[in-house]
Amino acid sequence: MNRNNFLPHVALALILILVAAFAGQLRKWQSQWKSRMRIIPAEEKRREPVNSIESAPYERHGLSAPEVLVKFKQGVSEDRVQQITQDLHDQVDDEIEAVPGLDVIDDLDDEAAEQVANEYRKLPEVEYAEAVFEIEADDFLPSPVTPSDPQFSAQWALFNDGSRGGTKGADISATYAWSVTTGSDKVVVAVLDSGVDYTHSDLASNIWIRPNNIAPYEDRELGTIQDFHGYNAVENSADPMDDNGHGTHCAGIIGAEGGNDIGIAGVNWKVQIMPLKFMNAGGYGTTKAAIEAINYVIDRKKAGVNVRVISASWGSTQKSRALEDVIRKAGEAGILFVAASGNASTNNDRTPHYPSSYNLPNVISVAALDRNDQLATFSNYGVKSVAIAAPGVDILSTWLGDEYEEKSGTSMATPVISGVAALIIAHEPNISVDQLRAKLLASVDPLESLKGKVVTGGRINAAKAVK
Amino acid sequence: MTKEEATEKARKDLAKRLGIHDTQITDQSVTESDFPDMALGAAASGEMSGQMISKGWKIQLKAGNQNYEYRADKNQLRLYNFKGKNHKI
Numbered sequence: 001m002n003r004n005n006f007l008p009h010v011a012l013a014l015i016l017i018l019v020a021a022f023a024g025q026l027r028k029w030q031s032q033w034k035s036r037m038r039i040i041p042a043e044e045k046r047r048e049p050v051n052s053i054e055s056a057p058y059e060r061h062g063l064s065a066p067e068v069l070v071k072f073k074q075g076v077s078e079d080r081v082q083q084i085t086q087d088l089h090d091q092v093d094d095e096i097e098a099v100p101g102l103d104v105i106d107d108l109d110d111e112a113a114e115q116v117a118n119e120y121r122k123l124p125e126v127e128y129a130e131a132v133f134e135i136e137a138d139d140f141l142p143s144p145v146t147p148s149d150p151q152f153s154a155q156w157a158l159f160n161d162g163s164r165g166g167t168k169g170a171d172i173s174a175t176y177a178w179s180v181t182t183g184s185d186k187v188v189v190a191v192l193d194s195g196v197d198y199t200h201s202d203l204a205s206n207i208w209i210r211p212n213n214i215a216p217y218e219d220r221e222l223g224t225i226q227d228f229h230g231y232n233a234v235e236n237s238a239d240p241m242d243d244n245g246h247g248t249h250c251a252g253i254i255g256a257e258g259g260n261d262i263g264i265a266g267v268n269w270k271v272q273i274m275p276l277k278f279m280n281a282g283g284y285g286t287t288k289a290a291i292e293a294i295n296y297v298i299d300r301k302k303a304g305v306n307v308r309v310i311s312a313s314w315g316s317t318q319k320s321r322a323l324e325d326v327i328r329k330a331g332e333a334g335i336l337f338v339a340a341s342g343n344a345s346t347n348n349d350r351t352p353h354y355p356s357s358y359n360l361p362n363v364i365s366v367a368a369l370d371r372n373d374q375l376a377t378f379s380n381y382g383v384k385s386v387a388i389a390a391p392g393v394d395i396l397s398t399w400l401g402d403e404y405e406e407k408s409g410t411s412m413a414t415p416v417i418s419g420v421a422a423l424i425i426a427h428e429p430n431i432s433v434d435q436l437r438a439k440l441l442a443s444v445d446p447l448e449s450l451k452g453k454v455v456t457g458g459r460i461n462a463a464k465a466v467k
Numbered sequence: 468m469t470k471e472e473a474t475e476k477a478r479k480d481l482a483k484r485l486g487i488h489d490t491q492i493t494d495q496s497v498t499e500s501d502f503p504d505m506a507l508g509a510a511a512s513g514e515m516s517g518q519m520i521s522k523g524w525k526i527q528l529k530a531g532n533q534n535y536e537y538r539a540d541k542n543q544l545r546l547y548n549f550k551g552k553n554h555k556i
Contacts (some may be wrong), residue, residue: 284506
């Protein structure tokens with residue numbers, strides 16, 4: 001080696017050694033920082049092997065998860081914290097940045113969590129220490145309530161277990177709602193339809209009866225109607241008995257008596273169904289009869305009956321200004337009007353369907369879903385004009401002759417929403433129509449299938465509605 | 468009303484509307500169908516109907532070169548889209 005080159009070579013070698021040493025230290029610092037600061041998601045913890053270099057400290061030691069949450073007093077330095085944890089043979093697993101001084105402590109001896117917490121509580125530097133405990137889902141969700149009604153398992157709209165080609169959970173979460181309320185016999189829902197079989201054994205105890213302190217219905221032109229259960233606008237009589245079945249089906253969805261060991265459960269186990277007949281045995285009726293029946297409901301409300309919802313599972317593409325006016329008046333009287341969006345598979349934004357398309361503050365238009373949370377093939381929709389969706393395919397409910405039948409249509413989705421509205425009222429008796437409507441629309445499970453199809457983009461969730 | 472009764476009633480109604488003898492009307496087909504509502508998807512003016520899928524019969528008749536569609540179930544018979552309107556028979 002040339003003597004003249006010796007010193008530059010030595011200098012170069014020293015520089016290279018220093019660079020290598022510095023790089024090594026950097027990696028060490030980085031590794032320490034990672035092990036101290038990284039929050040490892042639970043899924044990743046499960047996925048990675050215990051000896052993985054990226055695994056959490058407690059996993060590298062083959063120990064259980066960090067056991068203690070310790071809040072150090074203000075002013076205790078990080079170095080002091082490190083010293084304390086080292087002395088107790090622990091280590092800081094994570095700092096909770098949102099709460100200065102709060103650390104997640106991992107006990108390397110794997111002592112009982114409460115014992116470790118006690119060790120920290122004795123220290124003057126510690127404000128508090130507590131053992132980590134598991135929070136289970138049941139602490140957040142109410143316990144589901146299942147009724148004793150023998151055909152409940154076929155009521156997928158209320159509880160969908162995934163059978164019969166359905167999707168588990170594609171339902172309105174009724175069993176969770178029922179842990180809050182199963183309804184109230186102080187809430188009256190008018191079923192404006194083909195009447196209701198008020199003798200059906202699963203409905204009879206939930207049928208409205210005019211209280212003695214409310215006078216019979218009087219109309220200047222139609223005369224006095226000794227209304228007992230409701231009103232028949234087809235015959236202008238006091239007997240709203242159903243001779244078609246459609247109204248009885250809708251009534252059962254809203255309020256078949258629950259927990260009575262008979263048949264099915266309604267969305268409300270307890271409620272008062274006010275039967276109104278404006279459609280004949282064929283299942284169709286006139287705007288005139290519908291208006292007369294709504295006029296009756298408004299009168300009964302003003303007389304003191306707590307009728308809060310009209311369920312309207314019917315309609316047509318023909319617009320009636322008179323029908324619109326009387327529905328508006330119902331809203332002014334404090335009555336929500338829930339209406340079927342229609343079964344023509346068409347867009348109501350382009351081809352309106354009435355009464356669901358009336359742009360009134362008390363009207364809710366309802367689309368139908370199948371048991372897989374898909375918009376029913378027949379259901380009308382409208383991202384501007386159809387508010388919400390509910391189950392409406394193969395819905396089991398009460399029928400004439402003390403029977404039960406499965407039926408499909410936005411007719412069946414509508415009373416689901418009416419029923420949830422009644423549950424809300426049972427839970428919040430003083431809620432206004434505006435608040436009720438807003439609450440219903442805010443209580444949905446968003447569905448991909450409803451994006452661009454209904455205003456809320458979701459299916460009603462009864463549990464959210466009564467939260 | 469049975470399917471046969473509905474078909475016969477439809478033939479007579481069409482003959483009367485067109486002013487022809489019912490022997491001039493031929494049956495094209497009578498098929499079971501699901502209709503979108505309880506007015507069988509053929510609501511007449513001023514009618515509102517239950518929005519429940521309903522089973523019934525679609526009765527296709529022919530007179531001259533023109534096809535006509537009636538819809539029926541056990542409770543009702545309707546003429547669908549005759550000169551732009553639905554009619555309850």
